[in-house]
Amino acid sequence: MKKYIIPSIRLTLVLIVLLCILYPISIALAGKFAKGKGGGEKIVKNGKTVGYAMLGQSFTKPEYFWGRPSAVAYNAAGSAGSNKGPSNPDYLKEVQSRIDALLKYNPGLKKSDIPADMVTASGSGLDPNISEQGAAIQIARVAKARKIDEKKVKELVAMNTLKPLMGLFGPSSVNVLKLNLALDNL
């Protein structure tokens, strides 16, 4: 073994310089040319940061579109899913109470129209998106709370819907933060 110890130490040191200093710093420098300068894309309103484009935040007021349930209450200092198993009785009660809350705050909503994403917690707890259907079921409530035409809200939802990649791959989604800021800008 002795024969290999010195080369091991020297090789480790050389590789640390290459892999832990040169590589990451070059990427960080290149990142300065990316959106958000490699620190995450921020959304600024009136000169103040109000959020990150990719991070969901908590919306509870009726005049805003709500995001998905979150296991970490949208606290982006951490991230986690609920890790609840599909058959866990406590979890299923929680889902039921989310359904009840949606029905309560969105009068006229039919249960069968509620999409799964609106009553289940996301994997990261920071999901910035809801499904198109998740937005659709909230349009009436938001329009009423803001006293504006439903059509106008519908248009904004359509404008803030991200279609599948190249129109072909993956699901479509609605960015809740961007949509709500667009509403505030009306």
Add this chain to the structure above:
Amino acid sequence: MNTELIGIIATFLLTLIIAIPLGKYLAKVFAGEKVWTDFLKPLENGIYKLSGINVKEQMNWKQQLKALLTINVLWLVYGFFVLIFQDKLPFNPDGNPGMTPDLAFNTIISFVANCNLQHYSGESGVSYLTQQFVLMFLQFVSAATGIAAAVVLFKAFRDKTATQLGNFWEFFVKSITRLLLPLSVIVALILTFNGTPASYEGKDQFISVQGDTVNVSRGPAAQMIAIKHLGTNGGGYFGANSAHPFENPSYLTNMVEVIAQTIIPIAMIIAFGYFIRRRKLAWTIFGVMTIGLFMLMIPTLSSELGGNPAIAKMGISQATGAMEGKEVRLGPAATAYWSTLTTVISTGSVNGMHDSTMPLTGLWQLLAMMINAIYGGCGVGLLNYFVYLIIAVFISGLMVGRTPEFLGHKVEAREIKIAALITLLSPFLILAGTAIASYVFTNHGNAAWAVQPKAWLNNPGFHGFSEMLYEVTSSNANNGSGFEGLGDNNIFWNVLTGVIIFLGRFLPIIGPVAIAGLLAGKKFIPESAGTLKTDTKTFALMTFAVILVLNALSYFPALALGPLAEYFTMLK
């Protein structure tokens, strides 16, 4: 057909389009033939020179293993101390604490072993120094270790009889300079320009639209996420791994990340065939593995896309599938696809929480890790498959009454003993580990550990048992994903899984390399009418049957107690 399904089909095709040429390229790199990346030679020579390595020096299989183990032990010691003292070292902008000795023990073994089981959470458990100088460093070198070990196997079967199997340091360094580092740069840049943070800024704070104060963890994540996938490591920068919108900001990055973790394991199989000039054998191996992959993936897709039956009963529409623990921008199909690949390959990164997947999905995830040889981890996947091959050669030899041979070398008692021991190691570690954990959970619920055993499980009943079974299985497979509801940061789980990861990593490297080395040293027997051919459909079927029977016999009882029992109780 819907866009989610088109998305995963496109992802798989793209993977093959990249992986197959990459395999041919790798065969040339390791054979020392001319390739277009030869302009990197001066860099490699510089590395050899600074390290005092003479790559002309040939090693036999024992020397190869000695070099491999020595440098791995060195990393264990180095990393352990950095983890413990990270609070006193620089580059800790968020002021995170040092690790407890048991957590450091677990974490360092886990990263040296290419497992990346994480009992800490990236945002609060490690400093920027640790992330880059220990964890990301190990993601590169542990992957390169696996690849180098597989190249020793390549060497063993290239020539008729060989005792000198090349130079370990050369294979190891080339794995980094010709493969892992260049690809990491590409992937990291794609991620950075699609929204993943790459800078060294610390936590940020903002006031949200509704007036809440929110703290945001950031840091140089893109660099680590690139190698975490390419090196089949899986250890995320953030706690939620690739479900985190920073780690995996869009469907495009999701495709890139899942392709990145699949290309090297596939390329290694192709490289094997080209390197030893037996392409048909490589395609046979690839075929068996790919059929295995689909047999796991199709039922996974069907159980996830079907949604949670308990939620369906409440009257909710699950048009796209089960959504608990999943992200809207990725969707259930891409998450199911990823969950299969991340468990067959030993990556263990997740883009959705496995603990919340349907019972049968959990079954396929567990089975994928138990087999651990469908593509498999960087280099080690092929080594694991090689052990199954040897067993299949032996059994077929007995069935037709011929001396078992593999590629012109007689397989004798010594090789079979090693292969049998390695095959038995997995069920032993998995079943004994789960049994010990279950015993402690039921009989010592009040033990005064950081998490009391009675509070370990996040879910009651059969699913709770699956959480323990999954943790142990993932450790043995060096996978690193988890049913993360398990309260695993305490001395029991840290030590138990640390030991299992260590044994589950190094013995399955030593075993196959030893078998290959022993076989290579034997007299070459030219192929004749009496030779058992290993690249035929019949032999492929035989290998498949061996894999199926060995795993079914070993694990059926445990699987019946966990995911199967949960599935059947949900039916009623």
